[in-house]
Amino acid sequence: MRHVLSVMVNDQPRVLARVANLLGRRTFNIESISVGESEEAGLSRMVIVTRGDEQTMEQISKQLHKLVDVIKVQDLSSHPAVERELLLVKVEAGPSERTEIGGIVEPFRAAVVDVGPHSLMVQATGERSKLNALLQLLHPYGVKEVARTGVTALSRSAVKVTN
Structure with a gap:
C-alpha cells in the first residue's frame, strides 16, 4: 500500500x-x-x-x-490530503507542432515556459496520475528531458458540520 x-x-x-x-x-x-x-x-x-x-x-x-x-x-x-508534484518536460517541437502541443497542454492547465528553435518546455503541476497522462500524450512528439519534484503534500483542513 x-x-x-x-x-x-x-x-x-x-x-x-x-x-x-x-x-x-x-x-x-x-x-x-x-x-x-x-x-x-x-x-x-x-x-x-x-x-x-x-x-x-x-x-x-x-x-x-x-x-x-x-x-x-x-x-x-x-x-484527507492534498498532493501535488511539479513536472518540467522538454519536447521536440518545430514551429509546425507548437500549436498542436499547446492544445494538448491547455486542458492540463500546464504552461509553455520556454521555447527554443526545435523544442519547447512545458511546466505542469498536479497529482502524479495527471502528470503521467500528460507525459503519455507528449511522448509521440519526442520527449527530450523530464524533471519531477516528487510529491509534496499537506493534510486537508477539517470541516465541521453543524446542524
Whole structure:
C-alpha cells in the first residue's frame, strides 16, 4: 500500500541523509522525497512516499521518531490530503507542432515556459496520475528531458458540520 509521510525535522545539515539512510538500511524504497521550509522557523517538512503494510509503516514511524532531529511524523494516507508534484518536460517541437502541443497542454492547465528553435518546455503541476497522462500524450512528439519534484503534500483542513 502507498503511504505519504509528512515529517517535520530540524533544519540542520545531514538530516535528510540520516532519514534516507535509516529507511535504506531497513530496505524501504523511497519512491519520492521532497524537503523544504515549513511554516515554523528552524523546521523543514519532508514529504516521503513509500510502500508498505500498516505494521511496516508503524515501524518506519517508530524508527523516524528515534532520530533526534525528527519532531513529528504524520501518515497523510490515513487523512484527507492534498498532493501535488511539479513536472518540467522538454519536447521536440518545430514551429509546425507548437500549436498542436499547446492544445494538448491547455486542458492540463500546464504552461509553455520556454521555447527554443526545435523544442519547447512545458511546466505542469498536479497529482502524479495527471502528470503521467500528460507525459503519455507528449511522448509521440519526442520527449527530450523530464524533471519531477516528487510529491509534496499537506493534510486537508477539517470541516465541521453543524446542524
